[in-house]
Amino acid sequence: MGRPKQERAVQTREAILRAAAEVFDEYGYAGASVNRILERAGTTAGAMYFHFKSKEGLARAVMGAQPQTIVPLLDSQGLQRLVDITMIWSFQLQRDPLLRAGVRLATEQSGLQDATSYVEWAQIMADCLVVASDKGELQAGVDPQETAEFVVEACTGMQIYSSVTTGRQDLPERVVRMWHLLLPGIAVPAVVARTEVSPSRVRLPEHAAD
Amino acid sequence: MGRPKQERAVQTREAILRAAAEVFDEYGYAGASVNRILERAGTTAGAMYFHFKSKEGLARAVMGAQPQTIVPLLDSQGLQRLVDITMIWSFQLQRDPLLRAGVRLATEQSGLQDATSYVEWAQIMADCLVVASDKGELQAGVDPQETAEFVVEACTGMQIYSSVTTGRQDLPERVVRMWHLLLPGIAVPAVVARTEVSPSRVRLPEHAAD
Structure with a gap:
């Protein structure tokens, strides 16, 4: 039993995380106030502190959530999977506040910046x-x-x-160019020829935030 | 005549620019106060405002000064010149506050961020x-x-x-790896073979800031 309560907790956590992402994306780490996040999430400070210890904890959770905006959408293997990760990332960065905020927090030279999300992404790509x-x-x-x-x-x-x-409008195109430059130095010729590098491969689901 | 006065003005401008770079490098744009910059430069507000309109003008001058920390050190042509730019950049970024501050200001998502220094670097590299x-x-x-x-x-x-x-310690090594991945997709085989990608090519002059 107790399942519905647990589900509500998960939903509340997700709502706070998404609200925090929107505020961090808009104002950066220093400019984001906890009050604004609570207002956006429509929740109480108590609920927030139950899930996240502090504004810093919340920001770290947002940074750590980047892969979950992409990895579940993949169904390929090996080098094609790596190409697909970067292609989906380029589209999600245009529309998913959770990913956008994670990237902003990770590139800002605030006290918060550390290697974690870079190293995690590198691990995911190295596995491919x-x-x-x-x-x-x-x-x-x-x-x-x-x-x-x-x-x-x-x-x-x-x-x-x-x-x-370009306000990220040409990001998918830049990803395509990267692979045209990189593939010949990485892959054997037959794989260069068969690897698909195209925005049309990407089928994104309708997104809750849209 | 009047040459010595003009020379002093150039020296003062350079001293203010270097002091500003050190302060921006350390505190970022928002955290850098004009007073701290004046103190570091050992000059007056009047002298500063004679050369730069505002803190923003100063920051834009620092961002725009990035190429002057590298381009005068080059003596190669074509693809080798492009490789040398990135190699020298990787060393100068470890020791030249003017370059470091320019890079920090250009990557911070402050109100200041714009495309200028990215587009300028791309133009210098495209020329090569x-x-x-x-x-x-x-x-x-x-x-x-x-x-x-x-x-x-x-x-x-x-x-x-x-x-x-690594606090930028492995930056030169990462530049070397980039070229090993990229050259095969860019250059004809004979040029891949003869292009030197090595930290030992770089001979940096003794630096005033050291």
């Missing part, structure tokens, strides 16, 4: 590249970990560049 | 790639402008990744 390596998709000498870190770096800078020049 | 293209160094279909923008994006994210994981 280890599978790719086992499947014989990679060229000899390509290191999954180093390559994964480079893709995280490139995506991090790419979203900043796209953000300041 | 146009020369490379004229010299037959690039593979067919490689677009100088798009490739230059991708290198700016990758370097932007790379310095953040390196900063949060």
